[in-house]
Amino acid sequence: MRTIRLPIEGMTCAGCETAVVRALTRVPGVARARASAAKKEAEVDADGAVLPEALAGAVRAAGFTTSAG
Numbered sequence: 001m002r003t004i005r006l007p008i009e010g011m012t013c014a015g016c017e018t019a020v021v022r023a024l025t026r027v028p029g030v031a032r033a034r035a036s037a038a039k040k041e042a043e044v045d046a047d048g049a050v051l052p053e054a055l056a057g058a059v060r061a062a063g064f065t066t067s068a069g
Contacts, residue, residue, distance in 0.1 A: 001031060001045055001046070001047060002045070002046060002047075002048060003043055003044065003045055004043070004044045004046060004050070004052055004055060004068075005041055005042070005043050005044075006041060006042045006043075006044065006052070006055055006056065006059060006066050006068045007040060007041050007066055007067055007068065008020060008035065008040055008041055008042050008059055008064050008065070008066050009040060009064065009065040009066070010063070010064040010065050011035060011036075011037035011040065011064060012037055013037060014037070016035075016037055016064070017035040017036065017037055018035075019062050019063070019064075020033070020035040020042050020059060020062055020064060021033045021034065021035050021042070022062070023058040023059060023061060023062035024042060024044055024055060024058055024059070026058065027046070027050060027054050027055055027058050028050075029046050029047040029049050029050040030044055030045070030046045030050060030055075031045045031046060031047070032044070032045040033045075042055075042059070052068050053068075055068065056068045
């Protein structure tokens, strides 16, 4: 298990955080995700097979911006 941090732009509230967490936890191999609008980042605990690009794609699909992947 490893922890991946993703910078995220566009989160402004708890609802945004929830949307990001929901999107990230749907990525296969993700065990846990946390998001902080205040820090403008998400933290993901995932197995070694999860690529940052897959996480970035999930974030973008949820309507937010990330420079990762």
